[in-house]
Structures are given as structure tokens and as C-alpha cells.
Amino acid sequence: MVEEVWQVMNIFSSKSRASATVGVQPVGSAASSTMVGSSRTDLLESSLGGYTSVPPPVLLANGNGVAAPHADLDKVAILDAGSQFGKVIDRRVRELNVYTEMLPLETPLAVLLERGFKAIIISGGPASVFAEDALVYDPALFQSPIPVLGLCYGFQLMNTAYGGMVGKTARRNDGQTKIEVDQNSLLFKKMDTIQEVLLSHGDSVTIVPNNLTVIAKYNDLVVGIANVEQKKYGVQFHPEVDLTVNGMQIFRNFLFEIAGLRANFLMANREQECLNYIRSHVKSKTVLLLASGGVDSTVCAALLRKVCSPDQLIILHIDNGFMRKNESLQVVESLKKIGLKVIHRDFSDRFRYARRRRPEEEDGADYVSVVSPTLMETVDPEEKRKIIGDTFMEVANVVLKEDLKLELNDVLLCQGTLRPDLIESSSKMASQHSEAIKTHHNDTNFVRQLRARGLVIEPLTDFHKDEVRRLGLDLGLPAELVNRHPFPGPGLAVRVICANEPYKAKDYDRTVILLRIICSFSSPTWHLSVLHENVRNTLTLEEVDFLKRATKEYVIAGHVLPIRSVGVQGDGRSFKHVAALSTDSRPIPWPVLSRLAEIIPRICQSISRVAYAFGPVVKHEIEFITETTLVPFHVVSKIQDVDAIAQKVLWDSGSYLSVAQMPVILIPVVFDEDTVDPAFPGRKHSVVLRPFISNDFMTGIAALPGKHIPEEVILKMVTEIQKVGGISRVLYDLTCKPPGTTEWE
Numbered sequence: 155m156v157e158e159v160w161q162v163m164n165i166f167s168s169k170s171r172a173s174a175t176v177g178v179q180p181v182g183s184a185a186s187s188t189m190v191g192s193s194r195t196d197l198l199e200s201s202l203g204g205y206t207s208v209p210p211p212v213l214l215a216n217g218n219g220v221a222a223p224h225a226d227l228d229k230v231a232i233l234d235a236g237s238q239f240g241k242v243i244d245r246r247v248r249e250l251n252v253y254t255e256m257l258p259l260e261t262p263l264a265v266l267l268e269r270g271f272k273a274i275i276i277s278g279g280p281a282s283v284f285a286e287d288a289l290v291y292d293p294a295l296f297q298s299p300i301p302v303l304g305l306c307y308g309f310q311l312m313n314t315a316y317g318g319m320v321g322k323t324a325r326r327n328d329g330q331t332k333i334e335v336d337q338n339s340l341l342f343k344k345m346d347t348i349q350e351v352l353l354s355h356g357d358s359v360t361i362v363p364n365n366l367t368v369i370a371k372y373n374d375l376v377v378g379i380a381n382v383e384q385k386k387y388g389v390q391f392h393p394e395v396d397l398t399v400n401g402m403q404i405f406r407n408f409l410f411e412i413a414g415l416r417a418n419f420l421m422a423n424r425e426q427e428c429l430n431y432i433r434s435h436v437k438s439k440t441v442l443l444l445a446s447g448g449v450d451s452t453v454c455a456a457l458l459r460k461v462c463s464p465d466q467l468i469i470l471h472i473d474n475g476f477m478r479k480n481e482s483l484q485v486v487e488s489l490k491k492i493g494l495k496v497i498h499r500d501f502s503d504r505f506r507y508a509r510r511r512r513p514e515e516e517d518g519a520d521y522v523s524v525v526s527p528t529l530m531e532t533v534d535p536e537e538k539r540k541i542i543g544d545t546f547m548e549v550a551n552v553v554l555k556e557d558l559k560l561e562l563n564d565v566l567l568c569q570g571t572l573r574p575d576l577i578e579s580s581s582k583m584a585s586q587h588s589e590a591i592k593t594h595h596n597d598t599n600f601v602r603q604l605r606a607r608g609l610v611i612e613p614l615t616d617f618h619k620d621e622v623r624r625l626g627l628d629l630g631l632p633a634e635l636v637n638r639h640p641f642p643g644p645g646l647a648v649r650v651i652c653a654n655e656p657y658k659a660k661d662y663d664r665t666v667i668l669l670r671i672i673c674s675f676s677s678p679t680w681h682l683s684v685l686h687e688n689v690r691n692t693l694t695l696e697e698v699d700f701l702k703r704a705t706k707e708y709v710i711a712g713h714v715l716p717i718r719s720v721g722v723q724g725d726g727r728s729f730k731h732v733a734a735l736s737t738d739s740r741p742i743p744w745p746v747l748s749r750l751a752e753i754i755p756r757i758c759q760s761i762s763r764v765a766y767a768f769g770p771v772v773k774h775e776i777e778f779i780t781e782t783t784l785v786p787f788h789v790v791s792k793i794q795d796v797d798a799i800a801q802k803v804l805w806d807s808g809s810y811l812s813v814a815q816m817p818v819i820l821i822p823v824v825f826d827e828d829t830v831d832p833a834f835p836g837r838k839h840s841v842v843l844r845p846f847i848s849n850d851f852m853t854g855i856a857a858l859p860g861k862h863i864p865e866e867v868i869l870k871m872v873t874e875i876q877k878v879g880g881i882s883r884v885l886y887d888l889t890c891k892p893p894g895t896t897e898w899e
């Protein structure tokens with residue numbers, strides 16, 4: 155599937171964006187008979203050319219296969235507008251036994267009809283339908299009788315295509331929300347009026363045209379539209395993700411009730427598919443498996459063992475210097491226990507001093523020093539990630555050449571890359587239009603070039619984490635290994651927020667005041683304040699009621715921290731401020747803090763993450779940072795110590811499986827600057843705990859103390875961490891994904 159989609163997508167690559175002068179125009183307008191934003195005939199010809207040379211797959215490269223003869227299948231086209239969740243839509247529809255193919259948004263309707271698609275789902279995406287970079291699409295999609303379901307960007311596109319308006323509002327929505335749906339609509343058949351869904355958008359439908367009816371609302375906001383006669387439906391939310399509780403029922407209703415499709419596709423045996431993929435690539439070649447000890451690479455090892463002879467398979471574990479305390483040794487031991495012989499090499503120094511490659515050197519496999527700063531001097535998270543990813547490949551090559559006397563060209567590198575790694579890194583293998591949220595270490599430009607030269611195999615690129623775990627159990631791997639929390643390849647390097655100066659967004663001063671207004675909403679201080687009035691008008695009635703009650707009952711302070719962390723909002727990357735909440739109230743009012751964490755990023759558009767700071771109410775604004783880069787002493791050793799403490803408490807308390815992952819982050823922030831610690835002048839940091847709950851890691855929620863994890867376990871972590879020198883405060887991340895991500899960078 156990946157290869158096929160890649161080829162199809164390539165056909166469009168030079169035409170993927172709308173020209174600056176052509177906007178999205180309504181159905182029925184002069185532009186509606188041509189592609190919006192490009193020449194329809196060009197695209198039609200090029201795509202037809204592509205399809206005749208690329209026959210539809212009967213068995214897909216490494217994911218699913220079909221059981222019924224291809225011609226008999228009822229097929230759904232997923233038109234990709236660059237969503238982070240494109241593959242999740244694909245997965246949901248296939249789980250309902252309907253065959254899908256993902257194609258770029260600009261695919262003309264004529265091509266879809268010729269290929270026999272009977273329904274269309276249009277995904278979300280990072281662009282704005284009214285922006286200059288709005289995507290090309292064929293307006294005929296909304297003029298033919300073919301059933302269409304538009305999701306998020308797809309919903310906004312549908313509203314615009316029918317002549318409605320979409321615009322930016324003062325409020326954005328990223329997170330789980332209760333909405334009201336019209337039970338009489340077929341799309342919501344067998345569903346209650348109130349539904350919990352995931353919204354992630356900054357643009358909103360402002361005018362719905364007469365030829366559409368509203369079928370779902372979130373207060374005054376329109377979040378569902380339909381033209382029943384033409385079988386066209388759109389929703390602002392994301393039925394595909396776990397955070398939309400009844401999303402599967404919505405797909406069932408669309409596919410079977412509205413589109414009248416038959417469920418005649420059977421998922422092939424995924425293990426067999428992976429083995430076929432490996433067999434067809436490996437043949438008699440030697441395979442160098444990069445093994446982290448994590449779930450994905452261990453599942454790769456188990457698959458490779460079924461295909462390769464023992465002397466064909468070399469397993470390499472790299473210590474990059476950013477592993478957990480003593481982790482590399484434990485990894486080697488645990489892989490030994492399941493019968494894998496592992497080469498273990500410590501390249502910590504090489505990583506620390508690694509630099510970014512110059513472009514002309516990117517196709518070379520040898521390490522070449524260049525003038526850019528070393529990893530130890532780098533603060534930008536994307537730069538850190540790219541250096542680390544390239545260095546993984548370089549050191550693998552060093553081991554091949556120096557230790558094993560093999561040439562890169564004679565060997566296949568195997569990595570446990572999953573679908574989210576590719577989507578988040580904006581790989582064209584996954585989507586033509588998606589935005590890079592973060593460059594995963596296993597998908598840097600250098601890795602892509604090795605991949606293009608046919609030197610990399612990745613059997614799991616069609617999988618999400620929960621699917622890999624299921625495969626791991628089927629392969630007979632021990633449950634404790636399969637259930638290990640994931641740990642990112644760049645390790646603790648992406649869990650240290652590096653900075654050489656405080657960050658202040660352009661609207662920092664306004665953000666500080668907005669945050670104060672929200673945290674002390676009921677205070678008489680704001681009487682007659684225009685900004686307070688604006689905030690109130692942006693909130694829902696229920697939110698106003700909550701803020702009034704909560705801020706009367708508790709004293710809560712909100713501080714904008716002068717750092718930023720990466721997030722994902724509206725299918726795009728955000729890199730924004732973090733807010734710290736503090737309170738003297740005991741017991742800590744977790745549900746109130748958690749609700750504030752939902753509301754704050756909706757109103758303060760320069761904040762995407764909210765954490766609670768343990769200890770008394772914070773009194774001073776935090777103006778300064780501790781200059782921080784990835785140096786071994788006072789930084790890497792410190793995060794290794796606090797991470798080890800927190801993980802031990804989690805494990806000893808029996809709560810390990812209550813959360814999907816628990817990153818521990820070092821931030822260059824010092825609270826209470828009046829409390830000077832002479833032992834650590836200018837070298838103090840704070841620590842953030844991020845217990846997180848997710849299945850597929852595409853979306854997830856912060857684990858709430860007292861609900862998902864015992865509060866005393868968290869308090870014990872705080873007490874133990876505070877014993878480590880050079881720690882200012884401990885914080886607890888309350889942010890969901892979206893708007894945050896699991897990691898902080």
C-alpha cells in the first residue's frame with residue numbers, strides 16, 4: 155500500500171498547492187467545472203496515466219490484504235488533505251471490512267469513478283480552506299451523487315464548496331468536547347444526542363449555506379452539516395480517533411446506512427504480510443537490525459528470525475548517551491533472554507559532538523565534520539532530532555565497516571518504523587500534504603536517502619503501536635516486553651528543553667493577562683475590564699459557570715513560562731508557551747486544574763501546554779531561564795537521575811500499566827528566585843512528570859492523579875525528586891494530545 159500510494163501521490167507532487175490567486179469557490183460558480191486551484195484536465199490526464207501504469211493492489215506491500223476478488227469489493231477513497239490521522243481513518247474503515255485506498259485530495263472525481271470507488275472520505279489537514287495555500291480539489295466531488303463524508307478540513311471544504319463561509323475566530327478548540335447531534339440524521343443513527351468528540355481546529359464555519367442543514371452543534375458553533383439528498387455529510391470533529399467515543403458508529407452509519415456499501419473486505423493475516431514483505435526484500439542479503447530494546451524493533455527481530463538464517467541477521471544496539479540510567483545494559487540482557495545475540499556499542503561521545511551534515515554530504519555514508527554547532531551546543535529541537543537521526547545511521551555504518559568489514563551497499567538496515575513516525579515527520583510515504591510535527595530519528599533526510607537507495611527495510615510502517623503489540627503477542631514475545639512503555643530513539647535528548655534565552659511570544663504581555671483573567675475569573679479586579687469581557691464572550695456558558703465557581707472556591711495562580719514546547723493543533727505543528735498553575739488549596743483540586751488545562755489553550759492562543767507546579771502558590775513572574783544544552787554534567791546526568799527515580803516509584807507502586815508512558819522532562823525554569831541555592835548557582839532546573847494515556851499515540855490524555863493513577867504515587871515521586879540537587883520545582887503536565895504531544899522536545 156505504502157509504495158502504491160507513494161507512486162500515485164508523486165504524480166501530483168508538482169501541482170499539490172492551489173495557486174496564490176485562485177481561492178476555493180462555491181459549487182455552481184464559474185470555477186466549479188474545473189479543478190479549483192489548477193487545471194483539471196492536466197490532473198486528470200496525469201492521474202489516469204499513473205493509474206494505468208500502477209494497477210490497484212490485490213495484496214498490499216506490508217499491511218493488509220484482500221480476501222474477495224478485487225473487482226467485487228466495495229471501495230472507499232480517502233482523500234488526504236494532510237491529516238495526522240489519515241491512516242487512522244483508513245484503519246477504522248478497514249476494521250469495518252470495507253476496502254480503502256488513500257489518495258491525494260486533488261484526485262479528480264472522474265478518476266475515482268473510473269476506479270470504481272463508491273464513497274469518499276475527505277480527511278482533515280493543516281491548511282485553511284480560505285488561505286493562499288488552500289489545497290487543490292475537484293468541486294465535482296460535491297456535484298455528483300457519490301456519498302462524501304468530510305472531516306475537519308474536509309468539512310470546512312464542503313461548507314465552502316456549497317457557498318458557505320469559513321473563517322478564523324478568537325477561540326480555537328483542541329481536545330475532547332461534548333457536542334449535540336441531530337439524532338434524526340442518518341449519520342448519527344443509534345446515537346445519543348450528547349456525544350463526546352475530539353475537536354482540533356482554529357478555523358470555523360461561520361455561515362452555512364441554504365443548501366446544507368446543520369446536524370451537529372457545539373454551543374453556537376456548527377460542527378456538522380449535511381445535504382441529505384446528495385448524500386454529502388461533514389463534521390468538524392474527528393470520528394477516527396479514540397477520543398471520539400462513538401466514532402466507529404459514525405463510520406458504520408456513513409458506510410452502510412448512507413453509502414449502502416457491503417462489508418466484503420477481509421483483513422489478511424498481518425504477520426504473513428510482514429513475512430512476505432521481508433522475504434521479498436531480503437533474499438540472500440545480510441540484515442543489520444537496529445534494536446533499541448523497545449517493542450517495535452523487538453517485533454522486527456522476531457519477524458526477521460522467521461525468515462533469515464542466523465548468520466544472515468546482525469543485531470545492533472546503540473548507546474547514544476541519552477538512554478535511561480543503565481538502560482543499555484538492561485536492553486542487551488533482556489534481548490539475550492529471548493535468544494537474540496546483540497552487538498552493543500557505546501557511541502555517546504560521537505553523538506554529543508555530532509554536527510548537522512551539509513546537504514552535499516547527505517548522500518555519503520561517512521561521517522564528515524561540518525561547521526554547524528555540535529549536538530551539545532544545539533538548542534532547536536528539530537536540529538537536535540536531525541543530528542541524532544543522521545548520527546544513528548553514521549554509527550551503524552561505522553560498525554558495519556570497522557567491526558564487521560561489510561559495505562553499506564551489501565546490507566539491509568532494518569528499523570522498527572511505525573506509521574506515526576512517518577506521518578509526524580511529514581514523510582511523503584505517508585501523506586503528500588501533512589505538516590512535520592517533529593522529525594523522528596528514523597526518518598531524517600539521510601534515512602530517506604538510504605531508503606531511496608533500497609538500503610532500508612521497515613516491516614511495520616503500516617502499523618500503530620497497539621497493532622504492533624498484538625502482533626508481538628501473536629509472535630510469542632513475552633507480555634512484559636510487549637507491554638514496555640515506548641521510549642523515543644533520541645531518548646532523553648528530546649526530554650531536555652534546551653534554551654539560551656527566555657522565550658517571549660509577540661503577544662506575551664497580553665497572554666500573561668489573559669491567563670490571569672482565566673485563573674481569577676470571578677475576582678472583582680476585572681470589573682469593567684474590556685479584556686475580561688472579551689474572554690467571557692469567547693467562552694461557552696458552561697465554561698463561564700465553571701470558571702466563576704472554580705475561581706471563587708480556589709486561589710489559583712497562572713504563570714506563563716518563558717519556554718516553549720511542541721504541540722499538534724489543527725493537524726499542524728505548534729511551538730508555544732507553557733503555562734504553570736499553582737495553588738495553596740489542599741487537597742490539590744485535580745479535576746479543576748485539568749479543566750483549566752483544557753480551557754486555557756482555547757483562549758490563550760500562544761499557550762499549548764498547561765502543567766501544575768507542586769508547592770505553594772507561585773508569587774513571581776518567571777523572567778529568566780537557566781541556559782541549557784545537552785551537556786553531560788548538571789543536565790543529562792540530572793535528567794537520568796530524576797527519570798530513574800520517577801520510573802522506580804511508578805514500577806514499585808504497581809502503577810506501570812496504568813499509564814501508556816511517563817516521560818520525565820527537564821525544563822530550564824527556576825521558580826521562587828528568592829530562594830537561592832548556593833550549591834547550584836545558575837544551574838537549577840525544574841522537572842515535569844508526564845503520565846500519559848493512549849493506545850495508538852496519535853491522540854491521548856494526561857493521566858489524572860486520583861483517577862488514573864494514585865495521587866500518593868505522584869506525591870512520592872515529587873518528594874524523591876526534590877532530594878536530587880539543583881531542582882527548583884516539580885510540575886505535572888495536564889495537557890491532552892492535541893493540543894500537546896506526548897513528548898516536550
Ligand SMILES: Nc1ncnc2c1ncn2[C@@H]1O[C@H](COP(=O)(O)OP(=O)(O)OP(=O)(O)O)[C@@H](O)[C@H]1O
Binds near residue numbers: 472474572575
Ligand atoms: N538505541 C538504539 N539502538 C539501535 N536502534 C535504535 C535505537 N533506538 C531506536 N532505534 C531504532 O529506531 C526504531 C524506532 O524507534 P522507536 O522508539 O519508535 O521503536 P522501538 O524503540 O523499537 O519501540 P518503542 O516505541 O516501544 O520504544 C527502532 O525500532 C530501532 O530500529
Ligand SMILES: O=c1[nH]c(=O)c2[nH+]cn([C@@H]3O[C@H](COP(=O)(O)O)[C@@H](O)[C@H]3O)c2[nH]1
Binds near residue numbers: 594595642895896898
Ligand atoms: O523512536 C522515536 N523517535 C522519535 O524521534 C520519537 N519522538 C516521539 N516518539 C514517541 O512517539 C510517541 C508519540 O510521541 P508524541 O506524542 O510526542 O509525538 C511517544 O511514544 C514518543 O515517545 C519517538 N519515538
Ligand SMILES: NC(=O)CC[C@H](N)C(=O)O
Binds near residue numbers: 358
Ligand atoms: N484538523 C483539521 O483539519 C484542521 C483544519 C484547519 N487547519 C483548522 O485549523 O481549522
Ligand SMILES: [Mg+2]
Binds near residue numbers: 449640641642643
Ligand atoms: Mg524506542
